[in-house]
Amino acid sequence: MKNILPKSVLVGIGNAGVSVLDRIAVEHPSIKETLVINNEGESLSASVTSRRIAFPPCQDGDLSEGFLAIEEEFIAAIHGAPAVIFCGALGGELGSFLIPALAARAKADGITTLASVAVPFSFEGRQKREMAAAALRKLHDLCDGVALIDNDRLAGGVPSTAAVGEAFVAADRALQSSLLALRGMLSTSGPVKITRADLAASLGIPGAMTHFGHGMAKGANRLHEAIEEMLKSPLLTIAGKGSALKEAATVLLLLSGPSDLSFAEVQRSVVEIERVAGERCLVKVGVLADGSPDDPLEIYLLAGSGGSSRKTTTPAVTKSATQMTHSSPKSAEELPPAKPQATLGEAREAKSKKSSSAQQTQGVLNLETYQRGRFDKSEPTIVEGEDLDIPTFLRKGIKLVSPFRH
């Protein structure tokens, strides 16, 4: 079996990952460097991707056993690849555990590691979203860049009358497009390219919101039509605020497709994006014009905004398979995100130490009651967490001279 893959490997994890890579296999047969991993046999056997790894069932829900079982096969599959791009949905047991775990393993081999992941819709439940958030924090620490597809934002592009299934199809489509965008950006070369540093700068900020758009068109007006379609993406708008690009410091733009893509079109695309995002926004453009002139022009846009602070160090990751850990949803929250590579033993030790040495401290309940007067039963006016119905002088702690009663 051929183990060395010269291009970036796309790795789909779980049902969502398998579904996305199956679509890619059908719609982009030239992309052969794919691998899917799932714990559902039916999904795997129906998959049309070239390489599949079955994640074994684990006793007591300890997924680290399964990880150890597939580790070697995974390493063999990505061996020699310059980059690995993971794809899947966070929030489920498998995706939330395995994507960070495999990302850490790939990173340990010095491979550029990116991820395109979806977080659940709100209606899927708080527990799922919390699990996804914990996994996402780990991914941000481990990966060079994370493209986050927030399904709730995507829902803005789906009619409210649409069937639930349509919402999930839209989520899969967005995941697929963002995966292709990352792959395309990594594949750019020559003078107009997007570097790994560009990707890291734009998508490597923990807690950042990812803005993503994709447009495709053919014909004489292809550039404008593709941009127009791209800008209508629900992931390029922020509910109630308009275009998300206004908040992005850097925008990554990939023009991919026909070999006759002209310099003027590239230049025009940058001008169009600057027009929307504002002049302060830095537009980094990459071109991948290796298709035939009849191919449609595809434009992908990725940008990040918000987030805490740019990470400065990548946690050291060792190669030992036994150093991977499986975090249940609860422990994912408890463990500090900077140490996702802690050994199972260390994690257990830390857990027992925590429970034995944890000192319960009683918090002070704030019994000071603020008066809201006539607004007592009204919907409160909350701005930046402050209840503005409470008199300003009370909130500011200003002392007043009491009235003198006759």
Next chain:
Amino acid sequence: MAREQIFVGLEIGTTKICVIVAEGRHDGTINILGVGETPSRGVRKGEIVDLATVSDCVREALLDAEDKTNVEIGNVWVAITGSHLRSFNNRGSFILPEDREEIVDEDLQTVEINAKEVALPSANSFLHTIIQSYHVDGNENILSPVGMAGSRLEADFHIIHGVKTRIQNTLRCIESLKLGIEDVVLSSLASALVVLTQQQKDLGALVIDMGGGTTDYLIYLDGAVRHSGVLALGGDHITNDISIGLRLPIARAEVLKIQEGSAADPDQVEGGIITLKNDPGFHGCEIDRKALNTIIHHRVREIFELIRNDIEAGHDGMLSMLGAGVMITGGCARLRDIAPLAEEIFDLPVQLTRAKEVGGSTQTFENPQFSTAIGLTKYAMAVSDNQPEESLLQRFAQGLGGLFKRRS
């Protein structure tokens, strides 16, 4: 050319409900025929909390207006406010078909539709899509692109949206009185129409309409609306603060605010004692003037600071571009020393203003409390002049998703 037509503006405010009956004149000005007014009950922070009570109050105000003007009211233009209203600017674009170079009317509608293709919260609906400027093939700030040659038309819009059900409550209240609704207009937009001159809109101005339950604000710059917002804070909060701080009944606190209150920095003005006399059920007391002014000053300062911060967060540097400064209107504009405080916060010249270019009942248009209701009639006249009735109906359907139907 303006037609002689009667327009009725209805503002359901937190402290009062007022109905302005005005006549559009041929010269483009409006003449106020009369005003119906009644104290408001069942409204909190600009929003209806007791539909039946508010309906009764509105009926009272309408009858009052009909009595004073001898006009039978059938349709009204309604002001809307509330903390649920949000706004943003967005650009719509449209590439003309290759076989056509001339921009036509339909293209303007297309760019507007494109600009509205944004993900609003599912419970929200568009209230206004206000044009700022058109751009043709990169040629910026075109006022009227129809007939021009071009390949790409773009347009910037100021878009205002709000929670559909909350808007519906106002409409239901009016419909329960078997009245027709011509349109729903953002309060600050209506106020700005009458308190600003065209020159001030071009130079740039911030209009703050400080009412009882809400403070609405809106920025005009280069003749177009650039920013708007609503804070669910107003004169009622000042009264409530006084009532709590000085342990006075609400009614007493309201009178004290109007008669003695000042927004001036309490450390900068003279103190003293205010004596409140005995009344049935109320034991008189002596109030420290400094305490009263401290309460008012900090509340008003906070409101202005929130407005300033909101504008700066959305449009850094825009405040310094407002050549005409700040215009304060609404009931709270009558609060003493409010202008110097606003000048300090916004670092701009401040005017206390009221409806302009209006004829008729002097007492009405000189009172800043009526700016919104008068503005509604001016808005009505502007819309009626510029659009045929059919397109107005279409706008209703598009703008509010068929929230209401016009009375037949």
